[in-house]
Amino acid sequence: MLLAAVEGRMADVSIFSPASPQAGWIVDLAILALAIIGIIFLVVEGILFYSIWRFRRKKNEAPGEPAQVYGSEPIEIAWTAAPTMIVFFLVLVTTRTLWQVEAAPVQPLEGDQSLFVTVIGHQWWWEYRYDSYDGRKLGFITANELHIPIGDGETQRPVHLTLQSGDVCHSFWIPRLGGKVDLIPGRSNLLSFETEQPGLYLGQCAEYCGAQHANMMLRVVAETPAEFEAWLANEAAPAVEDPAVAEGKATFLANSCVNCHRVTGTAAQGNGAPDLTHLMSRDTIAAGQVPNSRSNLRKWVHDPHAIKPGVLMPAFGLSSEEENQIVEYLRTLK
Ligand code: CUA
Secondary structure, three states, rough: HHHHHHHHHHHOOOOOOOOHHHHHHHHHHHHHHHHHHHHHHHHHHHHHHHHHHHHOOOOOOOOOOOOOOOHHHHHHHHHHHHHHHHHHHHHHHHHOOOOOHHOOOOOOOOOOOOOOEEEEEEEEEEEEEEEOOOOEEEEEEEEEEEEEEOOOOOOOOOEEEEHHHHHHHHEEEEOOOOEEEEEEEOOOEEEEOOOOOEEEEEEOOOOOOOOOHHHHHHEEEOOOHHHHHHHHHHOOOOOOHHHHHHHHHHHHOOOOOHHHHEOOOOOOEOOOOOOOHHHHHOOEEOOOOOOOOOOOOHHHOOOOOOOOOOOOOOOOOHHHHHHHHHHHHHOOOO
């Protein structure tokens, strides 16, 4: 838990270090707006402090209010017109940036070098349905860690996300890759971005969605096309069959785990919780909350509420031996 926390703090989540053109346009707008607002602040505060100093009560001035005068028409017109123009300008540049980052919906095409993923927000984790890449249909499902390919000087590799919700409103926000977009029950929102910088991008659900909203973290792994293809091939493959953990698999399949979780190629076809087919290809569990280690998996299977209080998965009261068997089985799902 400590490790994840330290890593989270160290990784850059500042909007001021954009890693995609879309995040770049947003930060340009933010700096422009901040500059205008900063100048207004300095001018207003300057006049205020000058007036306090200039019109302070002199030593032998009589107490009481100074003479009251009604203002001047030209000044009143000027200070109505100037703010109106400034607000109008800010509306224009904001609208331009909105149009820029809100790419028109596109359809997958043969050889388009584009990734299409449907993101479904759940209390409190992310479901990723990989739809297509480079025009190829994918059709596998994973959770919490989104892998994307990076582009290079010649080829852009855009990522098109369709954002939906399985329960309440959530908001998808990776500050270095793009703006915030909400996941709203009953509708689909779109978010597109691309990056040329490999690495791990962190984010956070940005819309209050219940007790564990703060622990609904986002992880995006941007990797070279070759690494991404290797990851795709692994994720698309059925779950590993290891006879050494046959007992654990049987225990897993005999319990209620199968009602919510999915492991392709087995009877576990649940839809309500993270797909576990390639659980061990993920670095963290519980939506980025803790590292994916044997001890954390054991803790989670024993009582998920010890890690994520309020999580929908209950503690099943399995025997210690059953818990160990299940964890050893899960550990083989590479
Ligand atoms: Cu999901 Cu906040």
